[in-house]
Amino acid sequence: MEKNDNNWGMVYARAFVYFFFTLGVASVIIFFGVRSIHSDIPYKSVFKLIGFKVYNFTGVDSEPTFYLLSIVVMSTFVAATWITFFAYKYSRHIKIQILLIPWISLILTSPIFGLLYSIYLRKPTDFIIQYPSNSREVMWLFYKTDALDGLKLGWLAAIQSFPINILSYLAFCSILFIGYRIFSQLGNADEKEIAKG
Numbered sequence: 001m002e003k004n005d006n007n008w009g010m011v012y013a014r015a016f017v018y019f020f021f022t023l024g025v026a027s028v029i030i031f032f033g034v035r036s037i038h039s040d041i042p043y044k045s046v047f048k049l050i051g052f053k054v055y056n057f058t059g060v061d062s063e064p065t066f067y068l069l070s071i072v073v074m075s076t077f078v079a080a081t082w083i084t085f086f087a088y089k090y091s092r093h094i095k096i097q098i099l100l101i102p103w104i105s106l107i108l109t110s111p112i113f114g115l116l117y118s119i120y121l122r123k124p125t126d127f128i129i130q131y132p133s134n135s136r137e138v139m140w141l142f143y144k145t146d147a148l149d150g151l152k153l154g155w156l157a158a159i160q161s162f163p164i165n166i167l168s169y170l171a172f173c174s175i176l177f178i179g180y181r182i183f184s185q186l187g188n189a190d191e192k193e194i195a196k197g
Helices: 008-038 044-048 058-062 064-086 091-121 124-130 135-160 164-196
Strands: none
Touching: 008 064, 008 164, 064 091, 064 164, 091 135, 091 164, 124 135, 135 164
16 A cells, blocks of 8 residues: 555555464464374474574474464564555565565564574573572573574574475465455555545
8 A cells, every 4th residue: 555545554454364364374284284294393304404403393393373373473464564565665576575575574583483482492480490599580591592593593494494484485475466466456446436435
């Protein structure tokens, strides 16, 4: 939508609902589909490749809800912001935008993934037991470090997580393209209605 449109809030809300629903369904289907095919953890390739000697991603498999939710919410935020404020303004480069949006979402989700990993691995009660005098400071130091590691290594984990990475990227780009088509038609219908009124 153009900046001067008065209904950007409604467009954003519609886009948020659309992307949250479609990305949520796609993430659940892809994650559990790959897990059922592999019959073990979908991120097994991450263990074998460089950069993750210390990290163990079994938490993603045993407790996928928060990890998938973090991906869906952040990707929804990025996609709804893009469709509302940028897609139509810069429509000449729409294909490039669609190819880049998943990477932007990945970068923004990576620290959240790192934090969730840290919380899954180290519960707050562990810090109280191990560091009774300054448990809060130590806990936040660990959480901050893992969030920054998530930011630094999230892209590497995504690249190495075959076949989930390819399927997720294709699904996200397809959902963005379909969303762009849907919201461009809605925008045209709204403009015609305004012109009649």
